[in-house]
Amino acid sequence: xxxxxxxxSGLQIYPVESGGQKRSSSICESxxxxxxxxxxxxxxxxxxxxxxxxxxxxxCANLNLTEFVYMNPVWGLICFLCYRLHIPFxxxxxxxxxxxxxxxxxxxxxxxxxxxxxxxxxxIAQKSDHTKKFILNTHNAEFNLWDSGxxxxxxxxxxxxxxxxxDTSIYCTxxxxxxxxxxxxxKLPGPIIPNGLNISExxxxxxxxxxxxxxKKLDFREIDDVYIFSGSxxxxxxxxxxxxxxxxxxxxxxxxxxxxxxxxLGSVSKASSQDEVLTITSRVxxxxxxxCAADKALNxxxxxxxxxxxxxxxxxxxxxxxxxxxxxxxxxxxxxxAIIIERDQLLDxxxxxxxxxxxxxxxxxxxxxxxxxxxxxxxKNLNIFKQGPSGSSQEIS
Numbered sequence: 169x170x171x172x173x174x175x176x177s178g179l180q181i182y183p184v185e186s187g188g189q190k191r192s193s194s195i196c197e198s199x200x201x202x203x204x205x206x207x208x209x210x211x212x213x214x215x216x217x218x219x220x221x222x223x224x225x226x227x228c229a230n231l232n233l234t235e236f237v238y239m240n241p242v243w244g245l246i247c248f249l250c251y252r253l254h255i256p257f258x259x260x261x262x263x264x265x266x267x268x269x270x271x272x273x274x275x276x277x278x279x280x281x282x283x284x285x286x287x288x289x290x291x292i293a294q295k296s297d298h299t300k301k302f303i304l305n306t307h308n309a310e311f312n313l314w315d316s317g318x319x320x321x322x323x324x325x326x327x328x329x330x331x332x333x334x335d336t337s338i339y340c341t342x343x344x345x346x347x348x349x350x351x352x353x354x355k356l357p358g359p360i361i362p363n364g365l366n367i368s369e370x371x372x373x374x375x376x377x378x379x380x381x382x383x384k385k386l387d388f389r390e391i392d393d394v395y396i397f398s399g400s401x402x403x404x405x406x407x408x409x410x411x412x413x414x415x416x417x418x419x420x421x422x423x424x425x426x427x428x429x430x431x432x433l434g435s436v437s438k439a440s441s442q443d444e445v446l447t448i449t450s451r452v453x454x455x456x457x458x459x460c461a462a463d464k465a466l467n468x469x470x471x472x473x474x475x476x477x478x479x480x481x482x483x484x485x486x487x488x489x490x491x492x493x494x495x496x497x498x499x500x501x502x503x504x505x506a507i508i509i510e511r512d513q514l515l516d517x518x519x520x521x522x523x524x525x526x527x528x529x530x531x532x533x534x535x536x537x538x539x540x541x542x543x544x545x546x547x548k549n550l551n552i553f554k555q556g557p558s559g560s561s562q563e564i565s
Contacts, residue, residue, distance in 0.1 A: 173199060173206045173553060174279035175305075176272070178260050178286050179247070180210045180237050182227050185435055185451065186400035187363065187477035188307050191340070192285050193229070195305065197366045198546040199553065200232040207279070208235035209272050211260065211289075212247040224271070238269050254403070256314065256323050257288045264291040276300070281553055286310070287323075287330030294333050303552060304330050304337040308473035309347035313403075328352055336552055340474040341498040347473075359549040362498065363477045364542025365484055375460045375485070382461035386431070386447055394429045395518070396462035396487070398455055398478045399436035404469040409436050409448075411468060411511060416446045419515055428518055430466070433458050459485040464525060467495035468511055475499060480540050483532045488525035490517055499539060505531035 181192050196206045213225065218241060225237045246259050268276075276282060276296055283303045284292060287310060293302040310327055314320040328351055331337055337358040339345040349356045388394055397412060399405030409432055416423065416430060423430075423445045435451040442448070452458065459465075465482035467489060475498020482489050483499070489506040496508055505528050509517055517523070538544050546553075 170280050170554075171204050172279050172281070173204050174275050174282045175206055175208045176282065176284055176289055176292060177208060177210045178212065178257055178288055180213045180235070181208055182229055182235050183453075186402065188400075190365075190477045191307055191363045192305070194364060194366045194542045195283075195361065195546065196233055197229065197369070198543040200230060201368070201543060202546055202550060204553065205232045206234075207275060208233070209275055210235060210237045211269075211272075212243050213237045213239045215244075215248060218244045218248075236271065236275075238271065240269070256310070256319055256326075257286070258322055258326060260288040261291060261326055261329075264289060265295075268292060268295065284330070284334060287327045290326065290330035290333040293330075302334040304334040306337055306339050306344060306348070306474075308340065309344045309351070310473070311351065312347060312473040324351055331356065338549070338552070343497060344474055359545070359552065361542065361545045361549065362539040363475050363480055364540050364545060365477075365480050367484070367541045367543065370456065370484060373456050373460060378457045378460035382457045386429075386442075386461060388429055388461070389427075392427045392429045393464070393518075394431060394462045395464045395466050395490075396431045396433055396459060397466040397468065398433040398459070398481070401435045401438070404472040405434075405436040407470070408468050412466075413446070415511075415514060420445055422515065423518075426519060431458065431462065455481070456485070459487065462487055465489045467491040468514070469495045470511070472497075480536075483529075483536055484540050486529045486533060488529045489532065490514070500535045501532065504528075505535055 175196055177192060181189050184190050184193050196208060199206050217225065217239060222239055224239050227235045229235065250257055250259065281301045283305050284290065285305045286307065287304060311320050311323040314323055327348060331348060331352055337356065338361045339358060340363055342360060345356055397408065399408065412430060412432060428445065430446050432448045433452065433455055437448045437450050440448055440450040459481060465487035467476060467479055470492055471494060476495060479489065479499055489501065491501065491506055491508055492511065493508055496506060507517055507523065507528065
């Protein structure tokens with residue numbers, strides 16, 4: 169077996185800063201643990217690196233996992249503008265029809281199994297040797313992230329072409345596969361590989377000592393009831409942050425009187441702040457020590473597709489979850505292992521001392537452990553990563 173895999177991403181993956189990057193990195197790291205040598209080629213880098221006029225960069229995540237980042241400044245500018253203007257990355261599909269960087273072409277030539285991270289990269293598969301196996305790694309049914317209109321229609325076209333261009337696809341949730349099957353007009357095969365975590369990396373965290381250290385760092389007392397919401401700078405998370413701010417403003421005195429603290433963690437906010445109830449950290453180097461410091465977790469998003477990585481992290485760190493039904497998607501979360509609410513029920517839920525939060529977190533862990541550990545899903549589906557194309561029809565007869 170050729171144990172080399174090329175993983176092509178539209179965005180730099182390391183260091184990991186978002187749920188999407190966490191999915192990509194966890195898949196790559198798990199593949200190396202299963203004996204593969206993985207090379208990542210990322211088409212764009214991070215803003216700070218462009219501002220410092222850095223050239224192409226290389227990062228070694230482990231002995232068998234290396235990321236090359238292509239630092240074309242024009243591509244970086246287009247990427248930045250798409251983020252700012254909230255435009256899908258269709259530009260990558262257009263550019264790749266005419267130009268594939270030489271370094272990437274060389275890597276494609278030397279690999280038989282190639283994973284495309286996101287559908288926008290499908291022209292790479294269309295232009296390549298048909299003896300190679302192309303696998304599409306989906307993060308969502310992307311078109312569901314866009315309101316009806318021209319962007320939604322364009323993304324639907326891209327996703328349909330990406331599925332047709334690749335030999336097989338992997339999905340976050342059954343819901344995503346069903347949505348994409350409906351889009352393509354046929355039942356699509358390919359495994360469900362959830363947004364699990366690299367459990368072997370998380371075992372190093374000493375939860376007891378980190379809880380003490382980070383509660384002290386955040387100026388929390390042991391009697392404080394600490395709720396945490398984590399998120400990257402992404403539409404549903406940004407909207408949830410605004411809801412949390414309004415919720416705290418409206419209920420500040422009640423929350424304070426009941427020793428309730430809320431932490432908003434991650435790059436969802438560009439600025440940090442702290443008052444007697446609400447702490448906003450902005451981007452941090454490592455989210456996990458903050459999860460160790462919390463008592464309960466929030467996922468109050470009301471839109472989105474795929475499955476939220478934050479839920480997998482909450483469950484692994486045994487945090488009871490209070491979530492909307494949208495936030496619960498992709499995992500086995502129900503009334504026996506999580507509290508599913510509408511947003512207007514949040515305060516009453518926080519003040520309900522009869523709820524057995526400890527039992528909820530234990531049940532959630534027990535019922536979702538196979539989905540939390542991504543290596544389990546990778547091992548179950550190793551055959552799709554092995555050399556040799558399977559044909560690109562992607563249809564079950």
